[in-house]
Amino acid sequence: MPERARKRNMNHSIVRAVLAILVLSLVVFGSTVLTANYLHLNQIKPTTSWERTSEIRIIMDSSADWARIMFSDLYGTYLNGIRVVKFDDYGWLSGNSSYRIDAGFSLTFVDIIYNSTVVRTGDIVGFFKGVNVFRYTRMFADVVLEVNTSMMSVSIFLMLAGAGTTTFQFIDKQSGITIWQDTEAGNSFTQYVRRSISPIAFFLKPEIPNFSVFLLLVLAVTVIVILNSPVLKEFRSTEIDSPGL
Numbered sequence: 001m002p003e004r005a006r007k008r009n010m011n012h013s014i015v016r017a018v019l020a021i022l023v024l025s026l027v028v029f030g031s032t033v034l035t036a037n038y039l040h041l042n043q044i045k046p047t048t049s050w051e052r053t054s055e056i057r058i059i060m061d062s063s064a065d066w067a068r069i070m071f072s073d074l075y076g077t078y079l080n081g082i083r084v085v086k087f088d089d090y091g092w093l094s095g096n097s098s099y100r101i102d103a104g105f106s107l108t109f110v111d112i113i114y115n116s117t118v119v120r121t122g123d124i125v126g127f128f129k130g131v132n133v134f135r136y137t138r139m140f141a142d143v144v145l146e147v148n149t150s151m152m153s154v155s156i157f158l159m160l161a162g163a164g165t166t167t168f169q170f171i172d173k174q175s176g177i178t179i180w181q182d183t184e185a186g187n188s189f190t191q192y193v194r195r196s197i198s199p200i201a202f203f204l205k206p207e208i209p210n211f212s213v214f215l216l217l218v219l220a221v222t223v224i225v226i227l228n229s230p231v232l233k234e235f236r237s238t239e240i241d242s243p244g245l
Contacts, residue, residue, distance in 0.1 A: 052085060053145045053202045056179065057171045058125050059093070060140075064164025064186060065133045068102065068109075068126025070157040071145075074192070076106070076121050081147065081154030081199070084123045088142040095137030099129045103141045111159070113190050126159070134164050142173065145202065153196040160184055160191040170197075177204065 060067060073080045090103045102109075108121045125141040147154055158168060163186040170179040179201045184193060 049148065049150050050146045051149050051199075051203065053147060053172075054175075055088060055173045056143050056145055056202075057169075057173050058141045058143060059138065059169040059171065060125075060127065060166055061136075061138045061169075062127070062164060062166035063134050063136050064161040064166050065131060066126065066128040066161045067164075067166040067168075068124045068159045069168060070120075070122040070124045070159060072122040073155075074120065074122075074157065078148075080156070081151040082156060082197075083146050085144040085146050087125075088144065090125070090141035091139070093138040093140055095135065095139070096129070099127060099133075099137065101139055101141070102126045102128070103143075111190050113192075122157075124159075147199045147202050149199040149203075151199060154199055155194050155196045158182070158184055158191075158193040158195055160186055160193065162186050162188050162190060172202075175205065179204075 058069065060069075071080075071082055071084050072078055084105065087103045090101050091097075092099065092101070103125045105123050106121055107124050108119065109124070111118045111120065125143070127137070127139050129135065129137065158166075160166065165183065165185045167181065167183040169181045171177070172179055180195075180197050182195055184191075
């Protein structure tokens with residue numbers, strides 16, 4: 001192969017490699033920025049007093065025979081700063097569909113706590129498989145909440161059976177963001193565990209900063225300019241004119 005043709009082919013290879021690197025960099029950088037900014041939630045919706053959330057999916061993964069979440073306080077009031085507005089749906093994602101799910105307002109239940117019988121009434125989401133039934137299950141309940149955003153934190157009560165482990169999750173169905181998660185294990189007694197959540201967590205939204213958008217735009221423009229550059233056009237025309245070299 002003549003030396004001139006060899007150099008021309010080498011130049012073509014260099015241009016192709018540069019273009020491939022630029023395009024790959026654009027794809028990698030863009031996907032990284034989008035993923036990172038989705039995970040780092042940094043736009044806070046300004047709210048005051050009681051604010052309604054979007055639909056929340058509550059998920060309870062559990063090997064316990066029963067567990068529940070109570071959204072009112074132990075006295076049936078909402079001084080804890082969070083309340084259910086409506087129950088949209090509930091069911092089993094995994095497990096025997098004959099197991100019972102409780103999801104409603106002002107439900108009355110009876111617990112045995114340290115050999116004492118306790119009767120409570122509250123807004124709850126929970127399940128009951130049967131006494132000493134410890135098969136793994138995964139249940140859900142879709143709810144709309146109201147949160148008192150004037151408080152530093154709001155709280156819920158997790159009510160746990162005497163054995164088994166339960167993971168509780170709140171997920172914003174619209175964005176897919178996990179708002180809150182906790183895992184609790186039984187200790188052979190019925191437990192009432194109070195957990196606090198920041199009101200801000202219910203209203204976080206994903207955002208792509210303007211600077212990241214600017215960088216993506218610069219990379220895209222750079223690729224377009226190179227693809228339309230006279231040098232690249234000259235290489236293309238040379239390839240067409242000399243297909244056998």
